[in-house]
Each structure stands twice: as structure tokens, then as C-alpha cells.
Amino acid sequence: MGPARPTLAQGGADVIDLKALFQPHRIVMMLVFAGVALWCALSLRWDWIPEYLPLALQGIWTTLWLMVASLVLGFLLAVPLGLAQAVGPWYLAAPARAFCTVIRGTPLLLQLWLLYYGLGSLFPQFPWIRSSELWPYLRQAWPYALLALTLSYAGYEGEVMRGAFKGVAKGQLEAAKAYGMPRLTLFRRIWLPQAIRNVLPTLGGETVLQLKATPLVATITVVDIYAVSSRVRSDTFIVYEPLILLAVFYILVAGIIALAFHWLEVRVLGSGQPVRITANTR
Amino acid sequence: MTELLEALGLAKSAELLSLSPPGWGRNLLRGLAHSLQIALGAYALGLVIGLFGAYGKLYGGKVTRDLLAIYTTVIRAVPELVLILILYYVGTDLINKASSAMGGGRVEISGVGAGIWVLGIVQGAYATEILRGAIQAVPPGQIEAAKAYGMPAVMTMRRVTIPAMMSFAVPGLANLWLIATKDTALLAVVGFNELTLETRQAASSTRSYFTFFLAAGALYLMVTLLSGRIFGWIETWARRGQPSLKGGRM
Numbered sequence: 001m002g003p004a005r006p007t008l009a010q011g012g013a014d015v016i017d018l019k020a021l022f023q024p025h026r027i028v029m030m031l032v033f034a035g036v037a038l039w040c041a042l043s044l045r046w047d048w049i050p051e052y053l054p055l056a057l058q059g060i061w062t063t064l065w066l067m068v069a070s071l072v073l074g075f076l077l078a079v080p081l082g083l084a085q086a087v088g089p090w091y092l093a094a095p096a097r098a099f100c101t102v103i104r105g106t107p108l109l110l111q112l113w114l115l116y117y118g119l120g121s122l123f124p125q126f127p128w129i130r131s132s133e134l135w136p137y138l139r140q141a142w143p144y145a146l147l148a149l150t151l152s153y154a155g156y157e158g159e160v161m162r163g164a165f166k167g168v169a170k171g172q173l174e175a176a177k178a179y180g181m182p183r184l185t186l187f188r189r190i191w192l193p194q195a196i197r198n199v200l201p202t203l204g205g206e207t208v209l210q211l212k213a214t215p216l217v218a219t220i221t222v223v224d225i226y227a228v229s230s231r232v233r234s235d236t237f238i239v240y241e242p243l244i245l246l247a248v249f250y251i252l253v254a255g256i257i258a259l260a261f262h263w264l265e266v267r268v269l270g271s272g273q274p275v276r277i278t279a280n281t282r
Numbered sequence: 283m284t285e286l287l288e289a290l291g292l293a294k295s296a297e298l299l300s301l302s303p304p305g306w307g308r309n310l311l312r313g314l315a316h317s318l319q320i321a322l323g324a325y326a327l328g329l330v331i332g333l334f335g336a337y338g339k340l341y342g343g344k345v346t347r348d349l350l351a352i353y354t355t356v357i358r359a360v361p362e363l364v365l366i367l368i369l370y371y372v373g374t375d376l377i378n379k380a381s382s383a384m385g386g387g388r389v390e391i392s393g394v395g396a397g398i399w400v401l402g403i404v405q406g407a408y409a410t411e412i413l414r415g416a417i418q419a420v421p422p423g424q425i426e427a428a429k430a431y432g433m434p435a436v437m438t439m440r441r442v443t444i445p446a447m448m449s450f451a452v453p454g455l456a457n458l459w460l461i462a463t464k465d466t467a468l469l470a471v472v473g474f475n476e477l478t479l480e481t482r483q484a485a486s487s488t489r490s491y492f493t494f495f496l497a498a499g500a501l502y503l504m505v506t507l508l509s510g511r512i513f514g515w516i517e518t519w520a521r522r523g524q525p526s527l528k529g530g531r532m
Contacts, residue, residue, distance in 0.1 A: 025344050105460075105506035106465035106499045110478050114495035116480075121491050212361040219471060226363065243368050247360045254359035 003269040044241050052232055059225035060249070062142075063214050066224065070146055071210055074153030079192070081154060082161025096158060103155025109216055112148040115139065145217035153210055160202055164195035197268055204261030208254045211235060295493045298484075306484040306494065313480030316500050317466040320476065321395040327402025327445045329455075332409025337439075339414050350410065357407035363468055369400040370472055393474040401465055408458050416451035417443060448520035456513035463505055477501060 020026075047095070084096040123129050123138055124147070137143055166193055176186045215226035229242040299307045335354070357365065358487040374391050381389045391463045424446055428438040470479035477498055 023344070026348065029345070029348060091435065101507075102503060107464040107478060107502060108479070109470065109496060110499055110502065113482060114491070115479070117485060118491040118495055121489065163495045199283040208359065214361075215361045215363045216468075226361070227404070239371050240368075241366065243371070246364055247356075247368065250361055250364065251356065251359045 016179045017220055026181055040138060040244065046241060048232055048236050048238060048241075052228065052266040053064065055223075055231070056225060056228050058224055059228035062222065063211075063224040063226070064216060064253075066142070066146060066149060066222070067211050067214050071207060073146075075157060075209075077150065077154035078157030078161050081158030082165050082195075085158065085162040100155050100158045100162075103152055104159065108148065108152050108213055108248035111152060112216055113221060115148050116144040117146065141217075142220045145220060145222045149210070149213060149217070152213065153206070156209075157203075160199050160206065161195065164199040165191065167198050169186035174191065200261065200265050200268060204258065204265075207257050207261070211250065211253055211257065295490070298488055298490055298493055299497055306488070310477065310494070310498060310501065311478045313477035313498075314505075316394065316474075317475060317476040317478075318465065318505070320394055320401065320469065320489070321459070321462040321464050323394070323398035324401035324405050324466075325459055327398060328405025328409045328462070331402065331406025332413045335406060335410030336413035336417055338398060339410065340417060354410050356403055356406045362404055362465055363471060365404055366400050366468055366472060370396055371402055373399055374419055393469075394503070396472075397466065397469045398477075401469075404465065405458060405462055406484055408461070409455070412451055412454035412458060413447070416447040418455070419450040420446045449524060452513065452517045452520050456509070456517070459509055459513070460506055463502070463509070 024149055052259060068145035081096045081100065082147040085100070088096065129135060129138065171195065172190055173186065176190045181189070212223060218224055218230065221227075228247045232242040297305060299305055299310070335350055339350050342350070348400040352370060373396060376390060377389050381387065420443060424442055426441040433441065465477050467478040469476050470482070473479070481494045485491045488494070
């Protein structure tokens with residue numbers, strides 16, 4: 001078997017082929033695009049940038065750390081959720097399935113507002129919470145944003161991991177058992193790595209989707225890069241310029257994520273393993 | 283009934299959610315109707331764009347294919363919230379320019395129309411990819427046979443390609459419909475009175491956040507579960523005459 005050529009489920013992010021890039025019609029399109037970019041740079045207003053740059057950098061930082069933290073925490077939650085649904089007894093499988101259904105069946109914006117406004121109005125009623133050491137954090141918005149993003153990612157990924165755990169060949173697990181591997185070692189060395197490798201393309205797509213979910217936190221007063229662009233718009237009445245820059249920022253980050261997963265897939269799956277591509281759109 | 287609610291401590295919630303004022307139930311249902319209206323419109327627009335997009339990607343010229351690739355890639359890489367703002371401003375600007383060019387004044391854009399236009403373009407990108415994959419999954423011999431019979435392109439599409447690709451497209455399209463219903467919530471951010479915004483208004487004026495947000499969540503969940511059931515039927519219908527998958531798996 002030759003090396004498999006994995007493609008990202010999110011689509012279209014193949015390694016750039018220079019020969020294909022320099023076909024005549026593409027050169028013309030690139031020139032047109034460069035012309036449009038030049039026109040944008042010269043005739044649109046960019047004088048607000050220096051003033052808002054420090055705030056924008058802070059916003060970018062907020063967006064990125066919220067995304068990474070919710071990815072890590074959400075994935076840690078998704079593993080037990082997937083495991084419970086795949087092989088757990090019914091009293092674990094049923095709540096896990098219900099959790100995933102509810103998270104996937106309602107809009108993230110609603111979940112975010114439920115946590116922020118709901119819990120936020122509930123907590124101050126309890127004096128012991130107000131006097132606890134956590135109170136300074138609970139009064140801010142970001143813990144609720146992180147919680148909502150984490151739960152959302154866990155809900156979607158729990159479903160993905162359920163399929164992943166089920167998809168690992170039984171013979172592999174039986175072989176490990178026959179070697180006398182303890183259950184935890186079996187899980188750590190055989191089951192989890194194979195499950196993750198099966199769904200690596202899906203995870204790449206889901207990571208981009210998580211990036212695209214982050215601007216919602218601006219609606220609960222977290223100042224991410226989207227909130228910064230909204231502030232520029234309302235302060236200066238400049239509409240398109242901040243939105244264009246914002247879109248470019250998200251395209252760049254999504255591109256980096258796609259490339260990173262492509263690299264990971266080539267490394268992990270490069271030995272000619274079949275790649276299972278699941279359609280994944282939220 | 284009333285005693286039961288009383289016993290469970292839900293009397294206040296039931297009163298808040300009742301359909302007649304002072305209850306807010308009617309507002310929530312009106313929001314739900316708006317949400318569904320936009321979701322249906324955007325889904326239909328998305329399917330039309332998707333069908334043309336898929337044909338363009340498969341059979342179009344080099345430039346068409348590259349332009350469509352840029353469309354689907356950009357739409358899927360930029361958050362829906364940002365796209366909604368961009369398309370909303372572009373749409374209102376274009377309409378106002380067109381109106382003033384024809385000698386008219388400023389035009390008020392209806393929320394439903396704007397929502398359908400914005401979400402439809404987003405849905406179109408996803409639909410393009412789903413339908414392209416489904417058309418590619420149709421055995422090429424079937425389309426070639428239709429051509430060999432001398433069928434015109436549109437008739438081939440109507441009689442052969444679309445019926446044959448349906449069974450491949452339905453799972454993806456079902457997923458897309460769920461995205462459409464949930465994405466309508468994002469229009470709350472631009473101030474359109476769909477379910478999520480109605481809920482927030484009800485919640486903040488009565489200060490009972492949990493009651494209303496949970497009720498709205500239940501409404502969304504009902505739509506989701508019901509749609510799942512309906513798309514299950516559609517899939518069975520689209521797969522009619524094909525060998526059962528169940529037999530193959532056993």
C-alpha cells in the first residue's frame with residue numbers, strides 16, 4: 001500500500017501545488033484580487049488602526065485562549081461522554097446521550113445566555129457564594145463563556161468519540177487483553193490512540209467550528225476580537241474596514257488550524273492507514 | 283392540573299409562560315414562528331444556490347470552479363456572526379444604492395427578508411459541498427445512459443441525477459437543516475425578533491431567566507427532534523427501491 005493522502009473533512013486544504021497555482025486563469029484572478037486589495041488599502045479608511053491596535057491584540061489573545069482552553073477541557077469531557085455512550089451501562093449511557101442531544105439540539109447562543117444571565121442572577125442570592133474566594137471570578141463574564149464553549153464542544157465531540165470508540169477493531173482490544181494488559185493501560189495505549197486517529201479529520205473540522213463559535217462570547221461582554229471590531233464600528237461609524245480585517249483574521253486562523261491538522265494527519269496516518277472521513281457540519 | 287403545578291412549585295413558571303398576557307408564551311411562539319420562517323426560507327435559498335454551485339463545481343469552466351471554491355472556503359472559514367453582519371450591511375447598502383439610482387428614497391428592509399438572504403448565502407456554501415459529493419456518488423453510467431438516450435441536460439438533472447443522488451444527500455441535508463434552525467438564533471445579535479431574542483426580552487423584563495431560557499431550549503429541542511423524525515421518513519423514501527443497509531451489515 002502506498003502512503004494514503006488524507007484530506008481534511010473541512011475540505012479543500014490540500015498541500016498547495018505550485019504548478020496548479022500558476023495556470024493562466026489563476027494568474028489573472030490573482031492579479032484581480034491584488035488589484036482589489038490595493039484599492040482597499042488605498043481608498044478605504046485605515047487611520048483608526050493605531051488607536052485600536054493594543055485593544056485588538058488583547059482581543060486576539062482572548063479569542064485564542066478561549067478557543068484553546070475550551071478545546072482542551074471539552075475534549076477531556078468528551079472522552080468519558082463517548083466512552084459512556086459506546087460501552088457504558090445504561091445508567092451512564094442514557095444521561096450521556098441526553099446531554100449530547102440537548103447540547104446539539106439547542107443554539108449555543110441560548111446556552112451561553114442561559115448560563116450567563118441565569119446563573120449570574122442566581123449566584124448573588126446565596127451569601128456563601130458571595131463570600132467565597134471564587135466570587136471575584138464569578139462576577140466576570142469569561143468563566144461563563146469558557147463553560148458554555150467547553151460544554152458545547154464536549155457535546156459535539158462526545159458524539160464523535162462514541163463512533164470513534166466503537167470503530168476500533170475488536171481484535172485489537174482482545175489481543176491487548178490476551179497479553180494481560182491492565183484495563184487502564186489498554187485504554188491509554190490501544191483504545192484511545194486508535195479512536196483519536198480514526199476521527200482526526202473530523203476533529204480538524206470541529207476545531208475550526210469551535211473557532212467560529214468564539215465570537216458569540218462578545219454578546220456577554222467578553223472583549224474578544226469580534227467585540228473590538230464592533231467597538232470600532234460603533235465608535236467611528238466605519239462599517240466595512242473592521243469587518244474585512246476581522247474576516248481575514250478568522251480565515252488566517254482557520255487556515256493555520258487546517259494546515260496543522262493536515263500535518264498531523266500525514267504524520268499519524270502516513271503509513272497507509274485508511275482514513276475515515278465523516279461529513280461534519282454543525 | 284393546577285394543584286399538580288402548585289405542588290411542584292411551578293405555578294409561577296406556568297403563569298409566566300401562559301399564552302394570554304401577563305404570560306409571555308405568545309411572544310415565545312411568535313419568535314418560534316419567525317425563526318422557522320427564516321430557517322425555511324434560508325434553507326430553500328441555500329438548496330437552490332447549492333444545486334447551481336454543485337453543478338458549477340462539477341461541470342463548470344476553470345474560472346467558475348475557482349470562484350466557487352473561494353466562495354465555499356471563505357464562507358466556511360468565517361464565523362456566521364461576522365458573515366451575518368457583512369452580508370447585512372452589504373445587502374442594505376446595495377438595495378439603497380439601487381433604490382436611489384432609480385429615484386426612490388431609503389428602503390426599509392424587512393427583518394425576515396434580510397435573515398433569509400444572509401443565512402441563505404451561508405447555507406448555500408454548505409449545500410454546494412453536500413450536493414457535489416452526492417452527485418459524484420451517483421454511478422456515472424446512469425448519467426451517461428441518460429445522455430446516450432439524447433435527454434437534454436435539464437431533463438437528465440430532473441429525471442436521473444437528482445432522484446439518484448437524493449439518498450446520498452439526505453443525511454447531509456438533514457444536518458444542514460438543523461444548522462439553519464440553530465443559526466437563526468444568531469440574528470438576535472442584529473436585533474431581529476426571533477425566538478432567542480424574544481426569550482431574552484421576556485427573561486430580562488420578568489427577571490426569571492431560567493424559566494424562559496429553558497422553555498426556549500425545549501422549543502428548539504422539539505424542532506430538532508421532530509425534524510430528525512421527518513428526515514428519517516424522507517431518507518426511507520429517498521432510499522426506496524435500493525437494497526436495505528440492514529441486511530448488508532448483518
